[in-house]
Every structure is written in structure tokens, then in C-alpha cells.
Amino acid sequence: MRLGLNTFLVSPGFTDADLPLIATFEKYGAQLVELAIVEPASVSVSKLKSALASSRLEQPVICGAFGAGRDLRGSPSEVANAIHYVSELIEMAHALGAKIVCGPMYSRTGRSGAHTAEERESQFDQIALGLEKLCGKAEDSGIILALEPLNRFETDCINTIEQAVEMIDRVGSDALKIHIDTFHMNIEEADSGAAIRQYAEHIGHVHASASHRGLLGEDQVDWTGVLGALHNVGYEGDVVIESFSEDNQVIAKAASIWRSLYSSPEQLAVEGLQFLQKTWQQIEQSKGQTV
Numbered sequence: 001m002r003l004g005l006n007t008f009l010v011s012p013g014f015t016d017a018d019l020p021l022i023a024t025f026e027k028y029g030a031q032l033v034e035l036a037i038v039e040p041a042s043v044s045v046s047k048l049k050s051a052l053a054s055s056r057l058e059q060p061v062i063c064g065a066f067g068a069g070r071d072l073r074g075s076p077s078e079v080a081n082a083i084h085y086v087s088e089l090i091e092m093a094h095a096l097g098a099k100i101v102c103g104p105m106y107s108r109t110g111r112s113g114a115h116t117a118e119e120r121e122s123q124f125d126q127i128a129l130g131l132e133k134l135c136g137k138a139e140d141s142g143i144i145l146a147l148e149p150l151n152r153f154e155t156d157c158i159n160t161i162e163q164a165v166e167m168i169d170r171v172g173s174d175a176l177k178i179h180i181d182t183f184h185m186n187i188e189e190a191d192s193g194a195a196i197r198q199y200a201e202h203i204g205h206v207h208a209s210a211s212h213r214g215l216l217g218e219d220q221v222d223w224t225g226v227l228g229a230l231h232n233v234g235y236e237g238d239v240v241i242e243s244f245s246e247d248n249q250v251i252a253k254a255a256s257i258w259r260s261l262y263s264s265p266e267q268l269a270v271e272g273l274q275f276l277q278k279t280w281q282q283i284e285q286s287k288g289q290t291v
Contacts, residue, residue, distance in 0.1 A: 001235065001280070003273050004032035006063060006207070006242040010265045012251045013038030013065065019051045026055050028269040034061040034102075034240045040088040045095050052096065061205065061238060062093045064103035067254075071108040072130035073123040073157065078108070079130055086134050086145070094141040100238070101138070102146040102179040102205045104155065106131070106167065109254070112156040123157070128170040135173035146179035146205040151187040159188045161195045165202055177204025181242070182221050186211045192222060193229035200233035207242045208276060214261030216241065216272040223279050231283050241272045 005025045007014045014021075014035045025033050033052075037043060052058050070085050071078040082105065089101045106127045115123070131145070138145050147167060149158045158164050164178045180203055185192040196203065210219035217223060230239075246252045246260060262268040 001230075002031040002238045003029075003276055004034055004057075004061065004238055004240040005030045005269050005273075006034040006036055006240050008036045008063075008242060008244055008251055009269060010245065011036070012249075013042070015039075015042040016044050016047055019047060022051045022055050022057055025269070026057055028266060029273045030057065030269070032060060032238060032240070033057050034063050034238075034242075036063045036065060037089060037092065038065040038067075040085070040092060043092070045092060049096060058097065060096055060098050061100045061102060061240065062089050062096075062098050064089055064101060064105055066104055066107065066109050068108060071111065072105065072127045073107050079126070083130055083133060087137055090134070090137050090141055090143050090145075093143050099142070100144050100146055100205050102148060104148045104150050104158070105134075105145065106147060107155055107157045109150065109154055112153075115156065124167065124170065127157075128167065131167070131171045131176060132173070135171055135175045138175040139173065143175065144177050144204050145175055146177045148179040148181055148207070149184055149188065150181075151184045153187075154184075159184075161185075161189065161199050161202075165199055168202055178202045179205040179207065181207035181209055182223075182226055183207070183209035183211060183213065183242075185226075186221050191225075193225035196226065196229035196235075197233055200235070203233075203235060203237070205237055206230065206235070206239045208239050208272070209242045210261075212261060213243050213255065213257060215268060215275075217275045217279075223275075224283065227276070227279050228283050231280070231287065239276060241269065241276070243268055243272075 070082040189195045244251045244255045
């Protein structure tokens with residue numbers, strides 16, 4: 001299992017100007033960088049490959065951002081925009097040697113409203129058609145698309161792991177997995193550890209995020225339960241810390257970050273990585289003692 005950091009921690013969208021973050025994240029102790037790509041045209045793949053090759057963080061993860069105009073259950077133009085955008089992310093991932101493209105790619109973040117059962121069924125069918133096209137491209141490139149359920153305040157579409165599995169079953173592609181996020185699970189899952197154990201075979205990526213988006217371990221997430229469940233099911237993928245700073249006004253507004261939750265991104269990164277490593281080691285030791 002690799003521990004990493006998402007670039008949203010310090011940047012509202014990764015661009016060439018953020019290339020120094022790769023060395024910075026390596027200094028913080030990360031084993032990988034998750035690149036939050038808002039606009040693919042703002043990133044030179046050749047420069048990014050060079051920066052990664054100069055570090056020990058050579059296999060990144062690509063994280064998508066699904067704002068206005070990118071919506072697989074939206075208008076024809078919104079659907080086309082979303083498919084084009086995710087296709088670009090798949091191509092970038094393939095060029096960089098990455099294996100995961102993650103995020104809530106089924107709909108525009110922030111879209112919410114009440115729907116009848118018939119309307120929801122129609123929307124899920126429309127999303128599945130878009131994901132089928134994207135999964136075909138992902139399969140050809142050896143890329144996994146990981147769907148991230150969001151809490152009810154950020155989407156009315158896919159809030160739980162169970163709902164994500166429903167979509168995966170509709171699409172029927174081995175390239176489609178779940179991207180779980182402890183922040184959202186803390187709101188929507190009755191028991192995060194139980195949900196992980198129940199749907200373990202579908203989990204392709206993990207975001208570690210505190211219940212208040214601040215320092216890991218100083219919040220309400222049951223970290224021993226979550227990491228213990230991942231250990232129990234033999235999860236071998238990546239665990240990436242995702243948080244946001246109120247200094248990044250665009251992201252802060254979208255994520256409702258209205259106050260300072262830590263002294264600096266470095267503090268959150270370094271202490272968060274240390275916390276995850278220590279908790280994982282404690283779980284391993286406890287398992288060894290009970291065998």
C-alpha cells in the first residue's frame with residue numbers, strides 16, 4: 001500500500017506552475033502524488049513526466065474535477081464535455097504510466113434535487129451509457145476508472161458505496177471500480193468498516209480525509225475501523241490524503257472551507273502521513289498478536 005497526497009492541498013488545479021509540488025510532496029514523505037487536473041491543456045505531459053522521473057514518485061494517480069459543464073446525466077453538450085474531459089484524463093494517465101483516474105465522474109459536483117424513482121432510473125441509465133464509452137477507452141489503455149460517492153450535500157446521485165456498486169453492475173466493465181473517501185463515508189455510511197468489507201472487491205482507490213477536512217486523527221472518523229477493514233480485506237492500492245485550504249478560494253467555496261483547520265499544508269501532509277503509517281503499523285501488530 002502506498003500513501004500519497006492530492007495536489008488540491010495547495011493548488012486549485014494542477015498546472016505546469018505546480019511542478020515543484022512533486023519534489024515538495026516527496027520531501028513531506030509521500031510515496032505518490034495524486035494530480036488534480038482541472039484543465040488538461042494547462043499541463044505539459046512531457047514536463048510532468050520529466051519531473052516525476054526526477055523523483056521517487058513515478059506512478060501518479062489522476063484525479064478529475066467535475067464542475068459546471070461536465071455532467072454524464074446532463075444535457076447532450078454536458079455529456080459530450082464530460083466524456084471528452086475524462087478521455088483526456090485517460091490519455092494523460094496512460095502517457096504518465098498511471099493506472100487510476102478517479103473522482104465523481106458520473107455528474108456535476110453540487111447538483112442536487114429530489115427525483116422520482118423513474119427519474120433516478122433514467123438518470124442512471126444515461127450515466128451508464130457514458131461510462132460504458134469511457135470504460136471501453138480505459139480498458140484499451142489499461143486504466144481503472146474509480147467512481148467517488150459524494151455526500152448528500154454535494155450530489156443527489158451516488159452517495160454510498162452500495163449505489164456505486166449498482167452503477168458498476170449496470171456498466172459491467174472490469175475497468176470500473178469505487179473510489180472511497182472517508183469524509184463522505186463518515187456522513188453517508190452507517191458503518192464505514194462494514195461497507196468496506198462488504199464491497200471490498202470493487203474498491204480501487206481510497207481518499208483519507210478528516211470529518212472536518214482538517215488534521216487526520218483529530219476528527220470523528222473511525223480510523224482504526226476504516227484502516228482495519230482495508231487490512232482485513234487485503235487492500236493493496238493507494239491511500240491518498242485529500243484536503244483543502246481556505247487560501248484557495250475556488251476550492252474553499254466548493255468544499256465549504258470557511259475557517260483554518262491546520263497551521264499549514266505541510267503540517268497536514270506530514271502529520272497526516274505519519275498518522276496513517278502509525279495506525280497501519282498498529283493494526284498489523286495487533287493482527288500479528290492475535291494469530
